[in-house]
Amino acid sequence: MKLYLKIWRQKDASAKGQMVDYTLDGVESDMSFLEMLDILNEELISKGEEPIEFDHDCREGICGTCSLQINGRPHGPDTMITVCQLHMRSFNDGDEIVIEPWRAKAFPVIKDLIVDRTAFDRIQQAGGYISVNTSGRPVDANAIPIEKHIADTAMDAATCIGCGACVAACKNASAMLFTSAKVSQFALLPQGQVEAADRVQNMVRQMDLEGFGNCTNTGACEIECPKGISLENIARMNREYFSASLKG
Amino acid sequence: MSGLIKSSIARKVVMALSGLFLVVFLTQHFVINITSVIDPETFNSWSHFMGYNPLVQFILQPILIAGVIIHFVMGFILEIQNKKARGISYVKYKGSANAPWVSRNMIYSGLVILAFLGLHFYDFWVHEMTYKYVEFLPEDPSRYHEETVEKFAPFWRTIIYMISFVLLSLHLWHGFSSSFQSMGVNNKYSAGIKIFTKLFSVVIPLGYAFIALYHHLNPITH
Numbered sequence: 001m002k003l004y005l006k007i008w009r010q011k012d013a014s015a016k017g018q019m020v021d022y023t024l025d026g027v028e029s030d031m032s033f034l035e036m037l038d039i040l041n042e043e044l045i046s047k048g049e050e051p052i053e054f055d056h057d058c059r060e061g062i063c064g065t066c067s068l069q070i071n072g073r074p075h076g077p078d079t080m081i082t083v084c085q086l087h088m089r090s091f092n093d094g095d096e097i098v099i100e101p102w103r104a105k106a107f108p109v110i111k112d113l114i115v116d117r118t119a120f121d122r123i124q125q126a127g128g129y130i131s132v133n134t135s136g137r138p139v140d141a142n143a144i145p146i147e148k149h150i151a152d153t154a155m156d157a158a159t160c161i162g163c164g165a166c167v168a169a170c171k172n173a174s175a176m177l178f179t180s181a182k183v184s185q186f187a188l189l190p191q192g193q194v195e196a197a198d199r200v201q202n203m204v205r206q207m208d209l210e211g212f213g214n215c216t217n218t219g220a221c222e223i224e225c226p227k228g229i230s231l232e233n234i235a236r237m238n239r240e241y242f243s244a245s246l247k248g
Numbered sequence: 249m250s251g252l253i254k255s256s257i258a259r260k261v262v263m264a265l266s267g268l269f270l271v272v273f274l275t276q277h278f279v280i281n282i283t284s285v286i287d288p289e290t291f292n293s294w295s296h297f298m299g300y301n302p303l304v305q306f307i308l309q310p311i312l313i314a315g316v317i318i319h320f321v322m323g324f325i326l327e328i329q330n331k332k333a334r335g336i337s338y339v340k341y342k343g344s345a346n347a348p349w350v351s352r353n354m355i356y357s358g359l360v361i362l363a364f365l366g367l368h369f370y371d372f373w374v375h376e377m378t379y380k381y382v383e384f385l386p387e388d389p390s391r392y393h394e395e396t397v398e399k400f401a402p403f404w405r406t407i408i409y410m411i412s413f414v415l416l417s418l419h420l421w422h423g424f425s426s427s428f429q430s431m432g433v434n435n436k437y438s439a440g441i442k443i444f445t446k447l448f449s450v451v452i453p454l455g456y457a458f459i460a461l462y463h464h465l466n467p468i469t470h
Binding site for chain 1: 430
């Protein structure tokens with residue numbers, strides 16, 4: 001198939017970027033979206049042009065690195081997948097595909113389609129952990145009985161891969177879904193209770209400091225999340241935050 | 249506590265609580281207004297009570313005005329922060345693919361409602377304040393029904409009111425149930441809250457529109 005691509009090109013973080021048109025022929029439907037970009041880059045390199053920079057790592061939907069806004073949606077037109085899991089069979093011959101980086105003040109563009117997502121790392125570092133001694137003789141996790149539905153809900157929250165699609169999809173560039181998933185995965189479990197109050201307050205404070213927007217409960221993040229993280233996590237974080245703040 | 253006051257979550261809870269307070273007021277206002285269609289005498293007596301009871305006038309009315317101001321000022325603050333958070337806009341952004349129009353355009357439905365409140369205050373509140381505290385006219389418990397019906401004589405005013413009620417409906421459609429999510433309520437009752445939200449956001453604005461249209465079509469003839 002032949003595709004007409006409009007891709008954001010930006011030399012570096014301080015440069016003013018622009019959309020550049022490319023035409024790519026010979027794309028096969030069983031190629032992944034990233035393979036299609038690989039082929040485009042090979043063509044550009046063979047012509048002596050600068051290849052398009054884009055993030056990718058595992059190419060199996062678990063690292064959360066491939067961050068592309070495709071035709072106005074994070075990770076493209078399909079749901080519950082990352083860009084590396086998106087295949088060209090989702091497009092038709094002659095389609096125009098607009099490819100942009102995530103857009104958020106807290107995710108500045110580094111180059112072309114690559115954004116700096118260390119804001120997520122800083123939120124995580126503010127409290128997204130438990131302080132336990134993991135060396136020597138670790139205690140078997142099963143030594144503390146946990147109801148299955150609670151363990152499942154915590155695991156669902158823990159499947160967040162920190163890709164940033166929630167921020168990219170949200171009209172307010174809010175990071176509430178990401179932060180709430182990282183709060184919830186511990187808030188639900190007994191191991192997370194010791195630092196629960198500090199965790200939620202510190203992570204929300206960091207989230208606000210990074211310049212993410214406010215949540216207006218549109219639900220766009222939940223729809224676009226490749227791991228199906230639920231809005232229930234945001235409600236849980238709000239409850240955790242208030243009870244922690246009121247306790248002082 | 250200082251962190252709480254400055255946080256994005258607290259700002260959303262302020263929006264939610266002030267919004268729910270206004271929902272309660274909308275319901276009470278509707279109950280009184282519908283009597284203007286059913287029984288003008290009841291409407292007159294309730295309106296007179298609301299207009300002259302010191303608790304309503306000097307405690308509840310300022311609280312209501314504060315609630316309205318807090319809701320729209322906080323709405324503007326949040327909107328400005330949200331716009332800043334994106335910075336550079338997408339060339340292509342398909343918002344309709346993952347969120348309903350009403351949830352993405354609360355600021356616009358809210359602005360229409362705010363503009364409507366300006367007209368509504370001019371029509372009724374300014375008139376009331378002038379009657380009581382500027383012109384010092386005597387109490388007249390029988391004037392309210394006739395004054396209300398007369399307001400809806402012009403077609404343009406009736407139409408503006410009805411359009412505003414459509415936007416109010418859209419605002420409530422998202423805002424009512426969304427306020428519970430902001431306050432951390434997302435549980436087995438959420439489905440029921442969403443159904444009640446849809447019923448409320450259709451029935452109440454439709455009722456208001458009916459009242460306006462009824463008075464326009466049934467003018468008082470002397």
